[in-house]
Amino acid sequence: MIQYHDILDLQAIQTLWNREVGFIYPIADDVFLRNVTSYPNKWVLGAYDDDTLVGFIITKTSNDSLLPAYLDRGWISLFYVAKKYRHQGIGSTLLSGGEASLEGKNEILIGSDLFNFFPGVPTDFDNLTDVWLTKRGYFGSRSTHDMFCANIMEYPIKNMNMSFSVATKEDEKGIIELLKTFSDRWAHEGIRYFEAGGTGHEYVIAKHEGKVIAFARTNDRSFPYGGYNITWHARFINLGGIGPLGVHKSYQGRGLGSDIVIYALREMKKRGMIEVMIDWTGLVTFYQQFGFEVWKTYKYMSKKA
Ligand SMILES: CC(C)(COP(=O)(O)OP(=O)(O)OC[C@H]1O[C@@H](n2cnc3c(N)ncnc32)[C@H](O)[C@@H]1OP(=O)(O)O)[C@@H](O)C(=O)NCCC(=O)NCCS
Incomplete structure (x- = not known):
């Protein structure tokens, strides 16, 4: 039975992510500290199978007066469901929880948060995530790139x-x-x-x-x-x-x-x-x-x- 609650050990997020997607997007300790641990206006929800974290969502807001346009926005900074646990409704439950944490905001964006991991939805996940999000009311517009x-x-x-x-x-x-x-x-x-x-x-x-x-x-x-x-x-x-x-x-x-x-x-x-x-x-x-x-x-x- 999957249980949903706060994640006290934030490091478990980094461990789950790196175990499954670290070969593409490895989150280094300094980056995790910058983007998650030390970011003040965040909210996290974990999906647990017994004591094991099997999915999570991190949402963020900003109250920085230097960025007035950001006060009305909420961000889904990072979310993930372990491969073995997909298609059981875990992603949907996490997304609903994340959205509820951003209630009152005019717009919810995937990525592009302050101290972001991603500027949008990465295309390295079998193009699954954007289809999944579209079904859940998200609108996809342009693409953007990292160049190397x-x-x-x-x-x-x-x-x-x-x-x-x-x-x-x-x-x-x-x-x-x-x-x-x-x-x-x-x-x-x-x-x-x-x-x-x-x-x-x-x-x-x-x-x-x-x-x-x-x-x-x-x-x-x-x-x-x-x-x-x-x-x-x-x-x-x-x-x-x-x-x-x-x-x-x-x-x-x-x-x-x-x-x-x-x-x-x-x-x-x-x-x-x-x-x-x-x-x-x-x-x-x-x-x-x-x-x-x-x-x-x-x-x-x-x-x-
Ligand atoms: C997108 C993602 C979160 C979905 O996770 P999930 O737990 O499989 O999500 P759900 O189970 O809620 O939904 C998946 C499908 O399973 C279906 N489903 C839900 N409960 C089910 C059940 N009990 N049995 C079978 N199927 C079920 C859902 O209807 C859904 O299908 P749909 O999209 O056609 O409606 C997951 O694929 C993921 O982690 N992807 C990578 C995320 C990412 O890109 N992160 C970086 C950007 S922040």
Whole structure:
């Protein structure tokens, strides 16, 4: 008889997941700590066969005032039913519980939460999950990708009149101002990064006349709150991540987007990264120019209240 209750030993989630899907998406300890254990606004439900966890759902909300649009949203961050226990209604019961935990929210999204594992539903599960979710009222829209490169090459920078560098703490204001012109989420990430002691090392920037006019986030594993693009680092030898990146509106259209990628790649190589991931992107042809190819694909899925 399956029983449903709170999960006191959160590590059991990581163990179940890694045992069954760790060969594709291994959740490393630091990532589990970042995305689950230390994330404050989470809710978990476990399905147990005696004392054994056989399925779980993790939902999240956000009360971060820097992200007003997120206050009305709820996320299913991670859910899973052990293969041996499927087709018994466990997934449906967990999903209902997860949805009830998000009551009052206008929209429920699969993945894309703060400190997310996935930007949407991964397509590595026999395309089962999106069909299953569609039957349960979720709507699938576009796909998005992680892109990967294991052969970091050197390319020439075009805009030699701009100065490219790894950011320092002095660049904080300029970076945040630029991030704000793109998205609340990117700005939030930047603000929280510097608040948490980030020195600037995780951003490369281009400046013109002293003003930060382009940026790319560059993640290695030296900063504890890393970035989403190194979530699956346990699969790789030494994985770095690039992105998000952006060029100020008034400087777009002159190759600076490519230049900042090229500079970020040089930096990755200099730091000894063997592979580089760009997460959560639709710019497939743009990144293909630099030797990246699609690594994983995810489908955005959500349900309106
Ligand atoms: C999607 C998932 C949760 C479904 O788990 P599950 O426990 O098999 O779910 P259910 O048993 O509730 O539903 C599966 C099917 O079994 C059927 N079923 C339910 N009870 C049943 C029973 N007693 N006997 C036979 N079939 C049954 C359901 O009707 C359902 O079929 P339907 O989709 O055609 O309606 C599971 O496949 C999974 O973990 N996939 C990976 C999840 C994932 O992608 N996670 C990452 C993103 S966060």
